[in-house]
Amino acid sequence: MRRRRLLAALGAAAVAVPGSGAFTSVTAERDAEVDLENDADAYLGLVDLGAGGRSETDAGRLTFSFPSDSEPSQLGLGSDSIYRFETDAGTTDPGLFEVTNQGANTVEVYASQTNTSGVPAISIFDVADPATVLDGNPDSVTLAPGQSFEGGVRIDTHGVSIQNAPYEVTLTLHAEL
Amino acid sequence: MERRKFVIGLGSLAAGGAAATGTGAFTSVTADRDAEIDLEDDADAYLGLVAGNDNGWAVQTAGGSSANGTMMIEMNGQSSPGGGGTGVSANAINVFDDVFRIQNQSNGQKYVWVEFTKSGGGGATADVDIDFYVGDHSAGPDSIVGSGEAAAVGEGNEIAVGIVVDTEDVQNYNNQGWTGHILEDVTIHAEDTDPSGGT
Numbered sequence: 001m002r003r004r005r006l007l008a009a010l011g012a013a014a015v016a017v018p019g020s021g022a023f024t025s026v027t028a029e030r031d032a033e034v035d036l037e038n039d040a041d042a043y044l045g046l047v048d049l050g051a052g053g054r055s056e057t058d059a060g061r062l063t064f065s066f067p068s069d070s071e072p073s074q075l076g077l078g079s080d081s082i083y084r085f086e087t088d089a090g091t092t093d094p095g096l097f098e099v100t101n102q103g104a105n106t107v108e109v110y111a112s113q114t115n116t117s118g119v120p121a122i123s124i125f126d127v128a129d130p131a132t133v134l135d136g137n138p139d140s141v142t143l144a145p146g147q148s149f150e151g152g153v154r155i156d157t158h159g160v161s162i163q164n165a166p167y168e169v170t171l172t173l174h175a176e177l
Numbered sequence: 178m179e180r181r182k183f184v185i186g187l188g189s190l191a192a193g194g195a196a197a198t199g200t201g202a203f204t205s206v207t208a209d210r211d212a213e214i215d216l217e218d219d220a221d222a223y224l225g226l227v228a229g230n231d232n233g234w235a236v237q238t239a240g241g242s243s244a245n246g247t248m249m250i251e252m253n254g255q256s257s258p259g260g261g262g263t264g265v266s267a268n269a270i271n272v273f274d275d276v277f278r279i280q281n282q283s284n285g286q287k288y289v290w291v292e293f294t295k296s297g298g299g300g301a302t303a304d305v306d307i308d309f310y311v312g313d314h315s316a317g318p319d320s321i322v323g324s325g326e327a328a329a330v331g332e333g334n335e336i337a338v339g340i341v342v343d344t345e346d347v348q349n350y351n352n353q354g355w356t357g358h359i360l361e362d363v364t365i366h367a368e369d370t371d372p373s374g375g376t
Contacts, residue, residue, distance in 0.1 A: 023283050025368040026224040032250035032293065034307075034342060034360035036300065037264030038350050043252075044266055060350030061268055102262030104234040145259030177231065177274075 044107075044175045045100035049150065050088025055096040062097055064122075064153055064171075077120065079157050086127045086152040094127045095150025099173070101143035107175040109143055110136035119167050121156040136174060143175075218246030224287075224367045225280030229337050232273040234258050248277060250340075250363065265342045265359075267350035272314045275337040279365060281330040288327040288371045289336065293363040300355040304346035307360055311336050324372035 038060030039046035046062040048055035053068030067075040068089045077083055085096055099109055111124040111134060123133045126149045132139050133154060141149050160167070219226035219238060226248040228236035235256050237249045252273075254263040265271035281287045291309045295302050310318035311328050318341060320326045330336055342359070366372075 023223050023367075023369075025366070027364060027366050028219075028224060028226065029362055029364040030226070030248050030250070032360045032363045033253050033255070033358045034250070034340075035253040035264035035357075036267055036305070036344060036347065036350070036355040036359050037262070038267065041263050042266035042269075043258060043260065043262035043264070043271070044269070045260070045262060046266075059348070061348065100260065102258070102260035104258030104260065105231065146261065 041102070043101075043103035044109075044173065045098075045102040045148070046173065047098045047100070048088075049095045049098055050091045050093060052087075052089030052091060054085060054088045054153075064096070065166075066153075066155065077155060077157050079160060079162055081157050083155045083157070084125070084130055084152060085155070086130060096153055097151050098148050099141070099143070099151055099175075100148035101145050101175065103175070104145055105177055106142060106144045107177060108136070108140040109149075109173065109175050110134040110140040111171050111173050112136060113169060113171055115169075118160065119169050120160050121158075122169055122171050123154045123156075124151045124171070124173075125154055126150070127152045140174075219248045220246075221282075223283040224365065225278075225282045225335070226365065227278050227280065229275035229277050229339075231275040231337075232339070233276065235273065236277050250276065250360075252340075252342075252360075253358065265344065267344050267347040267355070269344055271342040271344065272339070273341070274313055274339040276340050277338050278335045279330065279338060279367070280335040281332055281367070283332065283367075285332055285369065287330050287367040287369065288373075289330050289365065289367045290321050290324050290327040290372065291338070291363055291365050292322065294361045296358045296361040300347065300350075300359075302359070304344065305359050306341075306343040308341045308343075309363070310339050310341065312339070314339055314341060324366070327366075327368070327372050329371070330367075 039057060039062050048057050048062055053070045054065060056063050066077060066085065071089050086094060088096055101107055113122055123135050125132055125134055126141050128149065130152060134140055143149065228238065235250055235252050237251055237256065238246060252265060279289050293307060293309065295305065295307060308318060308320050309322050310320050312319055321328050321338065328336055
């Protein structure tokens with residue numbers, strides 16, 4: 001079978017081996033191949049839905065814009081409000097984006113925002129259950145490998161001052177065992 | 178289990194040779210003697226290397242690109258994680274607990290550490306940080322990269338090794354042309370003495 005013999009010649013067998021199976025050191029080099037992928041192909045798959053531009057894949061990365069470039073530029077979010085976006089602009093198809101578990105383990109998916117002070121608070125929800133904010137505290141979506149959900153974006157503008165320049169915020173998506 | 182013999186002689190030649198300065202000195206001698214060394218696959222070697230529980234899917238020991246019994250880590254299109262993904266995310270912290278296990282199937286405690294080689298992968302290698310660690314990442318990763326970070330593994334024990342791939346600095350995946358591997362190989366070291374000099 002896989003039993004192979006290597007016959008080596010090294011002096012006489014005079015040195016005692018301290019017990020069976022001891023060694024002083026071993027160095028073993030192994031191949032490791034890790035590929036970097038865009039959002040659509042990575043283990044946590046993120047795909048923008050719709051062509052209205054509220055969700056887009058920019059340089060391999062899922063991004064959001066409210067309003068989108070396809071919407072009148074004078075539009076925007078009102079202050080002291082909570083907005084829920086379940087569709088892209090110009091469509092009634094559900095979902096702004098799709099999250100797919102393309103990995104090997106069942107994961108809990110939710111999103112968080114690192115810095116919320118003075119900026120709009122952004123979170124996600126499953127369009128099948130828009131009332132539940134998926135912030136991991138405690139709500140999340142359970143995805144087995146191959147499963148996905150269509151997501152929407154919730155934006156809370158309470159306590160945020162009106163300004164001309166868009167607010168740039170970062171949403172962090174988590175997929176955890 | 179099968180029993181393996183490890184009979185090898187080293188040292189008698191050197192001891193004898195030191196005194197051999199009179200007549201009969203020689204510059205070199207080649208003398209053939211028998212020694213039997215069984216070569217085992219990674220799972221049965223004194224330093225055992227096997228797939229972990231949580232993310233052992235990324236380890237090939239047979240089939241795939243590695244059909245020869247040695248461990249290979251594949252987080253690419255070759256491994257089959259079930260969901261169909263072909264790699265780690267850009268602009269993210271990719272955490273994989275318990276990818277493989279290093280087993281001390283020898284006698285006595287061993288100090289184990291790893292080295293690895295990053296690869297350009299077509300993009301900016303400096304934007305990717307990779308670490309190998311012991312245990313759960315959420316509990317605070319305990320790196321075993323470099324001799325100074327060696328972990329003690331008792332006789333008959335094993336450690337679960339995870340991999341974290343931090344690509345937070347990769348913000349323009351498409352523009353940088355990431356096409357190849359960002360990690361090429363990993364070298365696992367096991368030694369009798371603590372290479373960090375500690376205890």
